[in-house]
Amino acid sequence: MMNTKDIEELDIAYISSFATKIDTSWGYLFFNEDQPDYYDANHANISTYTGHYEEIIEEVVTFYQSKKLIPRFYLSHYEEHQDFVDALKQRGFGFEEFASPVQLWTKKVYVKQDPLVSIEKVTKENKQVAIDIECEIPELGGSIRKKAFEQEFQHSGYTHYLLKYNNIPCSTACVFEHERDARLESVATLKDFRGKGLIGQLIHSIQQEVEQKDIERLWVMPINEKVEKVYMKSGFETILTMMGGHAFFGGKSLEDVRKGL
Numbered sequence: 505m506m507n508t509k510d511i512e513e514l515d516i517a518y519i520s521s522f523a524t525k526i527d528t529s530w531g532y533l534f535f536n537e538d539q540p541d542y543y544d545a546n547h548a549n550i551s552t553y554t555g556h557y558e559e560i561i562e563e564v565v566t567f568y569q570s571k572k573l574i575p576r577f578y579l580s581h582y583e584e585h586q587d588f589v590d591a592l593k594q595r596g597f598g599f600e601e602f603a604s605p606v607q608l609w610t611k612k613v614y615v616k617q618d619p620l621v622s623i624e625k626v627t628k629e630n631k632q633v634a635i636d637i638e639c640e641i642p643e644l645g646g647s648i649r650k651k652a653f654e655q656e657f658q659h660s661g662y663t664h665y666l667l668k669y670n671n672i673p674c675s676t677a678c679v680f681e682h683e684r685d686a687r688l689e690s691v692a693t694l695k696d697f698r699g700k701g702l703i704g705q706l707i708h709s710i711q712q713e714v715e716q717k718d719i720e721r722l723w724v725m726p727i728n729e730k731v732e733k734v735y736m737k738s739g740f741e742t743i744l745t746m747m748g749g750h751a752f753f754g755g756k757s758l759e760d761v762r763k764g765l
Contacts, residue, residue: 508744511746514723516532516549517682518682518689519545520534521661522536522544522545522655522656522659523535523546530550530552530553530560531550531552532548532549533548534546535567535573537572537573538651539648541645541648542645542651542652543758546574546576547576547577548564548575548576548578549577549578549580550577550579550580550588551581553585557587557591561591565595565753574753575597575754576750577592577597577749577750578749578750579748579751580746589749589751592751595753596753597752598751598753598757599752600749600757600758601748601750602758603745603747604748605725605732605744606742606743606744606745606746607724607732607736607741608722608723608740608743609711609722609723609724609738610740611741613737613738613739615705617705618701618702620670621667621702623666623668623705623706624666625666626657626665626666626678630673633673634664634666634676635649635650635653635654637666637673638676638690638692641692643692643727644692649690656678656680661680661682662678662679662681664677664690665710667693667702667706669700669702674693675703676690676691676692677690677692677706677707677710678690679710684718685719685721686714687722687725688707688710688722688724691706691707703734707735707738724740
């Protein structure tokens with residue numbers, strides 16, 4: 505079973521696959537100047553609250569503004585450090601809390617194969633079709649997925665999948681592998697094809713492939729309770745819910761991004 509440290513280490517490896525990481529005494533600076541609107545790729549990750557808060561905030565603001573990026577923080581284990589949150593607010597940062605359920609695949613679920621469904625890996629030949637689908641999904645960030653997808657496609661840790669219904673491309677997903685763990689990401693279906701159980705078909709196919717690899721654990725972090733229940737139907741179990749904080753010096757809140765606003 506994964507513990508909090510395992511989850512955080514895999515999360516750092518995941519973010520590092522599409523952003524440059526700089527280690528600091530209090531956490532990490534992540535940045536990707538080619539994708540300025542990709543929040544996960546551009547933020548300061550606070551994990552240990554050491555040092556003077558005002559100096560940390562000034563360091564982060566100066567760093568990101570020098571790169572013409574919006575300064576933002578992702579905070580973990582911040583509940584006992586409300587004074588740091590207060591310092592951020594006094595500096596003019598917006599702040600929001602969010603819950604991040606962590607789910608592991610713990611049981612197999614029988615899924616009857618739909619004869620109208622076909623699933624294939626994304627290659628150079630069908631890559632643009634997969635990109636077009638993901639760019640139509642506001643919850644994935646819309647058009648910012650194009651550059652992100654291209655970068656993931658070049659990374660050896662990713663495998664992307666494309667599902668067709670009645671020969672029409674309509675669903676995607678990808679798996680990021682790190683050591684003996686795998687993370688399910690970018691699971692999406694075009695609006696006109698939802699309600700047909702396609703996500704279940706796609707996840708089941710991925711699970712079958714994962715079983716054939718030297719992967720110990722397959723996990724996912726759903727963005728809300730509704731999505732969490734979808735994964736439960738595919739044999740995922742919520743093992744814990746991690747609280748996070750997002751402080752931002754401009755731009756949208758994560759809640760608005762996840763709602764596609």
